[in-house]
Amino acid sequence: MERDKLDFGSGKIKSxxxxxxxxxxxxxxxxxxxxxxxxxxxxxxxxxxxxxxINIVAPLFLLCTGIGLMFGIGASxxxxxxxxxxxxxxxxxxxxxxxxxxxxxxxxxxxxxLLFTHSVLYALGCSPALEQLAxxxxxxxxxxxxxxxxxxxxMMLIRLDGSPKYAMGVQIVAAILxxxxxxxxxxxxxxxxxxxxxxxxxSCIVAGAMVLAYFIFFADKLKFYKLKMSAKSLRLSLRNxxxxxxxxxxxxxxxxxxxxxxxxxxxxxxSYLGEDGVAAFSIGCYxxxxxxxxxxxxxxxxxxxxxxxxxxxxxxxxxxxLRLALATACICGVVISAGMWAGAxxxxxxFLSPTEAAWSxxxxxxxxxxxxxxxxxxNITFIGYYQSREQAGLSIFYMLLRGVIxxxxxxxxxxxFIGVAGLWLAIPxxxxxxxxxIALGYLLRKK
Numbered sequence: 001m002e003r004d005k006l007d008f009g010s011g012k013i014k015s016x017x018x019x020x021x022x023x024x025x026x027x028x029x030x031x032x033x034x035x036x037x038x039x040x041x042x043x044x045x046x047x048x049x050x051x052x053x054i055n056i057v058a059p060l061f062l063l064c065t066g067i068g069l070m071f072g073i074g075a076s077x078x079x080x081x082x083x084x085x086x087x088x089x090x091x092x093x094x095x096x097x098x099x100x101x102x103x104x105x106x107x108x109x110x111x112x113x114l115l116f117t118h119s120v121l122y123a124l125g126c127s128p129a130l131e132q133l134a135x136x137x138x139x140x141x142x143x144x145x146x147x148x149x150x151x152x153x154x155m156m157l158i159r160l161d162g163s164p165k166y167a168m169g170v171q172i173v174a175a176i177l178x179x180x181x182x183x184x185x186x187x188x189x190x191x192x193x194x195x196x197x198x199x200x201x202x203s204c205i206v207a208g209a210m211v212l213a214y215f216i217f218f219a220d221k222l223k224f225y226k227l228k229m230s231a232k233s234l235r236l237s238l239r240n241x242x243x244x245x246x247x248x249x250x251x252x253x254x255x256x257x258x259x260x261x262x263x264x265x266x267x268x269x270x271s272y273l274g275e276d277g278v279a280a281f282s283i284g285c286y287x288x289x290x291x292x293x294x295x296x297x298x299x300x301x302x303x304x305x306x307x308x309x310x311x312x313x314x315x316x317x318x319x320x321x322l323r324l325a326l327a328t329a330c331i332c333g334v335v336i337s338a339g340m341w342a343g344a345x346x347x348x349x350x351f352l353s354p355t356e357a358a359w360s361x362x363x364x365x366x367x368x369x370x371x372x373x374x375x376x377x378x379n380i381t382f383i384g385y386y387q388s389r390e391q392a393g394l395s396i397f398y399m400l401l402r403g404v405i406x407x408x409x410x411x412x413x414x415x416x417f418i419g420v421a422g423l424w425l426a427i428p429x430x431x432x433x434x435x436x437x438i439a440l441g442y443l444l445r446k447k
Contacts, residue, residue, distance in 0.1 A: 008305055009309065013305065016305050019164065020304070023164040023168035024168065025297040026168050027155075027168035028171065028294065028296065030171050030172045037179045041186040041187070042186065042193055043351035043352050044351075044353070045186040045187055050133055050193050051279050053126075053137055054196070055278060055282035056125055057121070057134055057141065059259030059260075059263050060124065062256065064106060064148060065152055066256050066259075067102055067106065067149070067152075069248065070102075070245060071153050072098070072157060072248070074098065074243070074246070074247040075097075075157060075244050076157055076160050077248070078091075078243065078247060080308045080311065081311030083308065084308045084309075084311035091221065092221075094244065097227070102149050103146065103149060109145070113142055117135055117138060121138065124266070125263050127275070133193050136192075136193050136194045136197065137194070140197035141201055144200060144202065144204030145201075145204065146208070150208035150209075151174070151204065154167075154214070156304075157215075157222055161219055161222040162220055170207050170210045173207065177206055178200060181199030181203065182196055182199045184199075249392060250395035251387070251399075253400060253403055254399055258292065258403075261407060265281045265411065265423070268415065269423060273361060277423075279362075280358045280362040281365075281423075283347075283348060283351045283352070283366070284366060287366070292376075292380075294336060295333070295380040298332060298380070299329075302325040302385070303384055303388045305321045306318050318389070322385050325384075325385070326378060328381075330377065333376065336370065336373035336377075337372075337373045341370055344362075344363050344370075347366060348362040364424075365423070368421060371425075372430075375428070375435040378435055379431055379434050379438060382398065394441075401430075410425070411423070414426050
């Protein structure tokens with residue numbers, strides 16, 4: 001395997017960011033395309049209730065994504081600082097501890113989902129009309145979740161090890177495989193929503209196996225390390241796990257916030273517009289990971305550069321990386337927002353036929369939802385910057401602002417004052433207010 005040559009400590013910031021950003025962006029776009037195609041096949045093969053059922057299960061999937069990214073970001077930030085200090089052994093120990101801790105949590109989530117499926121689904125906003133479809137999707141999704149954790153946590157660590165192209169390859173292979181299997185199982189095999197879930201599980205297993213193979217056979221510095229089992233070692237492991245959880249917790253909140261957004265939105269859209277409203281909102285939720293992925297590609301590409309140079313004490317390089325990341329985030333936000341305004345009808349037609357009632361609701365709402373990208377991309381970049389500098393408190397606070405503190409009241413209050421438009425505006429307003437707070441805080445600290 002030809003390794004990418006990246007010198008985080010002395011290479012040009014623009015060149016380093018470009019070498020990280022484009023593979024990361026391509027991989028994440030493919031990953032988002034996976035979700036969109038999943039929705040497309042289910043929407044046309046099962047109908048709007050199939051889309052709504054997947055949207056019920058999606059917050060659980062996002063919870064698992066959040067756990068994986070939390071440990072991946074935490075281990076990557078700490079590991080990059082240890083590598084900057086020349087302590088390769090400590091970086092390997094951190095990576096191994098992260099994988100073990102996350103796998104234990106994932107297994108617990110899967111077990112609860114399988115044992116208490118009915119209760120879990122109704123807690124996520126399920127209705128009797130959607131219960132069977134949501135159950136089929138959840139049951140067959142669970143087998144792939146452990147491997148999905150290997151993929152989530154592994155992406156940041158593989159990039160830190162100097163192989164962003166391999167990380168991109170993992171995501172592309174998983175996306176293409178999932179798209180093919182979605183088509184095969186939903187249409188020729190006629191397995192419906194169960195087939196879409198099986199396809200997702202298989203692609204997660206393949207991607208997880210590729211990540212595992214990398215760390216076993218191809219890794220440069222970041223390899224698994226055999227941990228000691230003495231009482232002292234276990235205490236140190238627990239301390240490290242708590243610390244990397246603290247560093248990566250803002251990323252967990254980001255994914256959990258999307259889950260909160262989905263659950264709250266499901267309830268509110270159901271109360272105002274019924275099942276058709278939930279189906280329309282589900283299409284917005286299918287597209288939101290694309291917004292998140294493009295924005296997160298900026299943050300994840302700058303993270304190892306910022307963390308490494310922060311650990312090495314190169315503060316001018318840290319500031320250069322932040323300025324470049326923010327400029328890129330603003331450009332991405334404008335492009336995404338314009339695309340959702342101009343292409344609302346085309347995007348909706350990917351998932352639904354114009355003859356379905358949910359189609360017109362979606363075409364009306366997507367341009368409004370797209371406004372959030374203007375603010376979301378800089379928000380995620382700033383939050384990633386504070387994570388990379390081990391300022392966990394700030395990153396967690398800002399993520400709570402955008403994902404909970406501003407968003408929940410928005411969903412509840414805005415529809416009462418301005419009607420259905422308020423349902424779609426809750427997320428853009430939350431992101432706009434958060435960016436105002438972040439920018440004010442940054443300027444005050446800088447002064």
